[in-house]
Amino acid sequence: MLTLTQALYDQIVEHARKDHPDEACGVVAGPAGTGRPERFIPMLNAARSPTFYEFDSKDLLKLYRELDDRDEDPVIVYHSHTATEAYPSRTDVTYANEPGAHYVLVSTADQDGLGEFQFRSYRIVDGVITEEEVQVVAGY
Template sequence: MLTITRALHDALVAHARADHPDEACGVIAGPAGGGLPERHIPMLNAARSPTFYEFDSTDLLRLYRELDDRDEEPVVIYHSHTATEAYPSRTDISYANEPGAHYVLVSTADTDDAGPFQFRSFRILDGEVTEEPVEIVDSYI
């Protein structure tokens, strides 16, 4: 199960809506080994595409160095789908290389600034996709 604060949930949704009609992408980091998402790191979609996302390689290298320096790990890796449901595509599955991460998808396909959206979380391991429940909390304490 993914447990996430309302503030982080809302930040992901806001990022997805702001980048629409292009896909948004980013990471939520947390203390290494802790499993709790704490620090939102929106990333630039280097592909600038409504059907594909790609982390900029320079930004990604910088991110992983920063995570190492702060003794953090990517707890959530997220992106948006702008025309389809919030479910990993074959490409998403092939790029999933963090076995401990929650892969969150936000669909803005049927949304406007205040309209509905889908927010779903998955574990992706060795090409197998498993949806997991999401619990939104005010705080972890």
């Protein structure tokens, strides 16, 4: 189960809606070994695409150095789908290289009248997708 604060939930949703019609992407970091998401880190979708996201390689290197310096882990890796449901695509599974992370997908298809809003979380390990419950709390 993914537990995150209302504030983090709102930040992820706001980022997804702001970048629509392009996919938004980012990370929520937390203290190493805790699995607790705390620090919201929106990233730039280097692909600038409505159907694909890609972290800029320089930004990603900077992020991982920062995580190491702060003794943090990437607890949530998130991105949005702008015209489809919030379910990992084959490409999403291919790029899921953080076995300890929660992969959050936000569908913003509702903004174009193509579907309803969705916020869903998955574990993706060795190509296997497992959906998990999302619990939003006021604070930890």
